[in-house]
Amino acid sequence: xxxxxxxxxxxxxxxxxxxxxxxxxxxxxxxxxxxxxxxxxxxxxxxxxxxxxxxxxxxxxxxxxxxxxxxxxxxxxxxxxxxxxxxxxxxxxxxxxxxxxxxxxxxxxxxxxxx
Amino acid sequence: xxxxxxxxxxxxxxxxxxxxxxxxxxxxxxxxxxxxxxxxxxxxxxxxxxxxxxxxxxxxxxxxxxxxxxxxxxxxxxxxxxxxxxxxxxxxxxxxxxxxxxxxxxxxxxxx
Numbered sequence: 622x623x624x625x626x627x628x629x630x631x632x633x634x635x636x637x638x639x640x641x642x643x644x645x646x647x648x649x650x651x652x653x654x655x656x657x658x659x660x661x662x663x664x665x666x667x668x669x670x671x672x673x674x675x676x677x678x679x680x681x682x683x684x685x686x687x688x689x690x691x692x693x694x695x696x697x698x699x700x701x702x703x704x705x706x707x708x709x710x711x712x713x714x715x716x717x718x719x720x721x722x723x724x725x726x727x728x729x730x731x732x733x734x735x736x
Numbered sequence: 737x738x739x740x741x742x743x744x745x746x747x748x749x750x751x752x753x754x755x756x757x758x759x760x761x762x763x764x765x766x767x768x769x770x771x772x773x774x775x776x777x778x779x780x781x782x783x784x785x786x787x788x789x790x791x792x793x794x795x796x797x798x799x800x801x802x803x804x805x806x807x808x809x810x811x812x813x814x815x816x817x818x819x820x821x822x823x824x825x826x827x828x829x830x831x832x833x834x835x836x837x838x839x840x841x842x843x844x845x846x847x848x
């Protein structure tokens with residue numbers, strides 16, 4: 622079974638621009654979560670989508686948004702980029718059903734650099 | 737979800753067992769202990785999880801104390817490829833969301 626894929630792997634943008642990152646979950650997984658990782662703040666939860674609906678949201682400004690499609694693929698968008706948005710953006714997929722065990726499988730990440 | 741405390745860093749000799757501790761003194765009855773690891777610049781990798789019984793899989797063993805206030809992840813025969821940041825996370829079993837709260841983790845350095 623193929624793992625979680627994220628595209629692009631690397632991206633360089635300029636302040637003020639916007640960016641869209643893509644995540645394809647493991648086949649059969651309906652939940653996709655997004656995380657931001659920076660050296661200063663570590664791994665921080667952005668949001669989770671399940672069955673095309675946002676199910677949970679972290680403490681990030683409205684410039685960060687996402688969506689999920691009917692095939693469970695997900696995109697996240699960051700508008701009006703700031704230097705501080707430079708980070709590794711990770712996507713994780715899971716079955717998503719209410720369960721006592723909840724293993725998440727992470728993709729390799731997209732390394733975003735804002736100049 | 738309960739907060740966890742881990743040592744910042746640890747060293748281990750190659751071939752020896754690596755024992756990584758985690759304190760979760762405020763854990764409640766329905767919360768599981770999860771372990772993930774992140775090798776440099778890769779996405780985190782799920783290792784193991786447990787509620788109150790000790791667990792073992794092909795990667796590691798998880799020992800949870802009887803009062804559940806602490807746990808230890810054991811890598812029985814550490815290799816250089818086990819050098820990574822290890823995260824201990826506590827998560828409610830009743831939660832159906834994908835939100836994991838990562839702390840700073842323990843940086844394990846396996847040395848030849």
